[in-house]
Amino acid sequence: MTGKKAYGRWAYDPAPNPAEVHTPAGYSSTPQGKVRRAELRQGDQLLGLVWTDDREAAGFRPSEDAGPAGVRAAAAVWVILHTCYEAGVEAADVLDPDFYTPEGLDLRV
Template identity: 40%
Template sequence: MTDTPNPRFYDYVTPITVSRGESYDFKATGPVRRAAVHDRVGRLLGHVWTDDRQAAGFTRIEDPEPDMAYAGGRMRQILAHAYKSGVPASQLLDPALYAPDFELRPDA
């Protein structure tokens, strides 16, 4: 028996976005700001990013642990809900949008 996790948990290169028309655009039109997303025990899961105009998304860390797989789906839900609620891309780094499931720490 091997201790190597299932390779599907290492499909982390592609940013996670929601279908066009249901969320923010996935292509930035200018410089982006980002914030680190941590789980309840303080582990880094990835980064939420925004161009402050109309693009945003979530990118997972390069070497996620198998139990971190839920983060991408939950980020998709949070971003889709924010979009449908009319939250502008410029306000997506508000930690309140991600609490209590995640802690958002804006990059300096």
């Protein structure tokens, strides 16, 4: 900046405060060993697979054929897994179908 002070949205701040950026905590996305999987369905449509390594990792893999429903399911599962993690649920327990029922999803173990 050339010494002139701009106004409004382009105001010059010689000592800007950086925004605090962080990634929300959650289960690891890298399994350590074998994984268990369960099909996630809505009606007859396979949306994808919820998985866990029974240690510290868990996640969701959308079905290639699920299309937009798979994307919506991925978002719903992310919220479910994040809520489980924050509540202290062990990764081994994320395949409990009761976590998915309120979202209208059917987890088949």
